[in-house]
Amino acid sequence: MIDYRSWRHTFKLDPDKTIGDDELEALCESGTDAIIVGGTYGVTYDNTLELMSRIRRYAVPAVLEISSLDAVVPGFDSYFIPLVINAGDADWLFAPHVSGLKAFGQYIHWDEIIAEGYLVANPDSGVARLTKARPIEGAAEAKAYAQTAAKICRLPIVYLEYSGAYGDPAVVRACKSGAGEAHLFYGGGIRTAEQAAEMAALADTIVVGNVIYEDLQAALSTVRAVKR
Numbered sequence: 001m002i003d004y005r006s007w008r009h010t011f012k013l014d015p016d017k018t019i020g021d022d023e024l025e026a027l028c029e030s031g032t033d034a035i036i037v038g039g040t041y042g043v044t045y046d047n048t049l050e051l052m053s054r055i056r057r058y059a060v061p062a063v064l065e066i067s068s069l070d071a072v073v074p075g076f077d078s079y080f081i082p083l084v085i086n087a088g089d090a091d092w093l094f095a096p097h098v099s100g101l102k103a104f105g106q107y108i109h110w111d112e113i114i115a116e117g118y119l120v121a122n123p124d125s126g127v128a129r130l131t132k133a134r135p136i137e138g139a140a141e142a143k144a145y146a147q148t149a150a151k152i153c154r155l156p157i158v159y160l161e162y163s164g165a166y167g168d169p170a171v172v173r174a175c176k177s178g179a180g181e182a183h184l185f186y187g188g189g190i191r192t193a194e195q196a197a198e199m200a201a202l203a204d205t206i207v208v209g210n211v212i213y214e215d216l217q218a219a220l221s222t223v224r225a226v227k228r
């Protein structure tokens, strides 16, 4: 079982995007705690396998956040399974999971599977459109969602997903308060060391994604900001 509870910083790499060997080495050797592989669109078996095998040259833990049943690739240290707790289309709560268990049930090592209560907070993100995510009406409602994930569903992870936008610190704080014993991941819009430090002070683990593909040095600075 991976020790995600000790993680403070992760990078999320999208198999649908291009990353050079030197850039990948810099990310994997940066001191980050783990590489998460995932994305909403364009994730295929082949591009996921290719990215995984390149990450596997390095010692850093590698996790696949499953978003498509067509791209469940063996060989990761662990598999994060999102349940979109504010999905307006309820099929994103359990339907693909039931299909996944029918398809892959016999191959599953349950100690490699970790469920995430996914709270989608940026209405303009791809994942919000895909799942028809319900808007979050303020910090009190965010806390209630986090409590629903952590205390009612007893999920081990609450993932506050602002993908593409920098989040509201009051909402992050509310999710931390609602998550209780569950581990809070925050991801979305972190582009500077200062933003990384701000969100790392509020959440247990931060996730840095898109900036990797736009400004590698800025992405690397987020590790130093959290780890120093």
Ligand SMILES: CC(C)=CCC/C(C)=C/CC/C(C)=C/CC/C(C)=C/CC/C(C)=C/CC/C(C)=C/CC/C(C)=C/COP(=O)(O)OP(=O)(O)O
Binding pocket: 014, 038, 039, 040, 041, 065, 066, 067, 068, 069, 072, 073, 074, 075, 079, 081, 082, 083, 084, 092, 093, 096, 097, 098, 100, 101, 104, 107, 108, 109, 113, 118, 124, 125, 126, 127, 128, 130, 131, 161, 163, 164, 209
């Ligand atoms: C052989 C082998 C390896 C066996 C392993 C067995 C195993 C792990 C089986 C899985 C069984 C199972 C329960 C599968 C469920 C699979 C599944 C399809 C679940 C649905 C997941 C889901 C709700 C997806 C919706 C989209 C989502 C939440 C994606 C998460 C990632 C994400 C949001 C990334 C960010 O995307 P990005 O593109 O950067 O940003 P935008 O959204 O803004 O575009």
Ligand SMILES: O=P(O)(O)OC[C@@H](O)CO
Binding pocket: 012, 161, 162, 163, 164, 165, 186, 187, 188, 189, 190, 207, 208, 209, 210, 211
């Ligand atoms: O890509 P960004 O906006 O950094 O978000 C990170 C991650 O939460 C995306 O799933």
Ligand SMILES: [Mg+2]
Binding pocket: 014, 039, 163, 209, 210
């Ligand atoms: Mg992304």
